[in-house]
Amino acid sequence: MSSKIALVTGASSGIGKATAEVLARRGYKLILVGRRLAKLRQLCEALGTQETCLPLQCDFFEIDRIAAALQSIPAELQQVDVLINNAGNALGFDTAQQSDWQDWERMINLNCTALARVTHYFLPGMVARNSGHIVNLGSVAAVYPYKSGNVYGASKAFVAMFSRNLKVDLLGTAVRVTNIEPGMVSDTEFTDVRVQGDAAKVEAIKGGVNALRAVDIANTIDWVLQQPAHVNINRVELMPVAQAAAGLAYHRVNT
Numbered sequence: 001m002s003s004k005i006a007l008v009t010g011a012s013s014g015i016g017k018a019t020a021e022v023l024a025r026r027g028y029k030l031i032l033v034g035r036r037l038a039k040l041r042q043l044c045e046a047l048g049t050q051e052t053c054l055p056l057q058c059d060f061f062e063i064d065r066i067a068a069a070l071q072s073i074p075a076e077l078q079q080v081d082v083l084i085n086n087a088g089n090a091l092g093f094d095t096a097q098q099s100d101w102q103d104w105e106r107m108i109n110l111n112c113t114a115l116a117r118v119t120h121y122f123l124p125g126m127v128a129r130n131s132g133h134i135v136n137l138g139s140v141a142a143v144y145p146y147k148s149g150n151v152y153g154a155s156k157a158f159v160a161m162f163s164r165n166l167k168v169d170l171l172g173t174a175v176r177v178t179n180i181e182p183g184m185v186s187d188t189e190f191t192d193v194r195v196q197g198d199a200a201k202v203e204a205i206k207g208g209v210n211a212l213r214a215v216d217i218a219n220t221i222d223w224v225l226q227q228p229a230h231v232n233i234n235r236v237e238l239m240p241v242a243q244a245a246a247g248l249a250y251h252r253v254n255t
């Protein structure tokens with residue numbers, strides 16, 4: 001059992017929640033960060049005691065408030081060993097030319113800026129202690145373009161390259177960095193949020209697909225964390241068997 005401290009962002013549901021559950025079973029003390037305090041409290045009550053699970057309310061769309069929220073973590077939990085940068089969303093499922101600017105701005109803020117902000121906060125401590133593991137949640141959308149993926153895929157490409165560049169700067173330390181790149185996950189709010197709860201659109205996107213489950217990603221993160229200290233899993237790409245990168249598209253003129 002671990003006595004280490006793990007901080008999970010976006011912990012109130014989906015992959016974040018499933019990861020918190022796996023880490024609690026491993027004995028980690030948890031800091032669960034998210035917007036919905038009631039859900040975080042409920043999860044903490046299910047997973048631990050007041051000493052071992054701290055719910056931390058923070059809206060990652062408000063970048064300027066993130067550092068203050070992290071500073072409010074009690075001193076005995078500040079030395080985070082494992083940072084799970086899970087908070088992120090796709091907003092909108094339109095072509096780039098039809099997209100809503102606010103959706104783009106919010107995705108960049110949440111998926112790139114907030115993730116970088118949290119990482120920047122904990123990095124110096126990890127390096128000073130010569131220990132730590134940063135696990136970022138990327139996406140297959142960073143690797144394979146698809147229609148209407150536009151800024152979402154680009155924001156996850158940021159996460160992929162940020163992870164690789166962190167690894168370079170951390171060379172010579174024991175701090176590890178991993179980017180997890182899942183494909184479609186069925187039992188999260190991801191698609192519902194993306195299309196603002198439009199049931200017909202949700203069905204059109206993921207209906208009938210035997211997709212990954214949040215626990216599949218949590219188990220992958222668990223495996224990554226369990227590796228011996230000299231092993232760094234750089235990236236893990238996983239898809240449901242029922243998903244594939246389907247190649248190039250063509251526009252044809254009538255001849």
Ligand code: 8X3
Nearest residue numbers: 139140141182183184
């Ligand atoms: C989302 C993966 O395949 O649903 O990160 O676009 S997919």
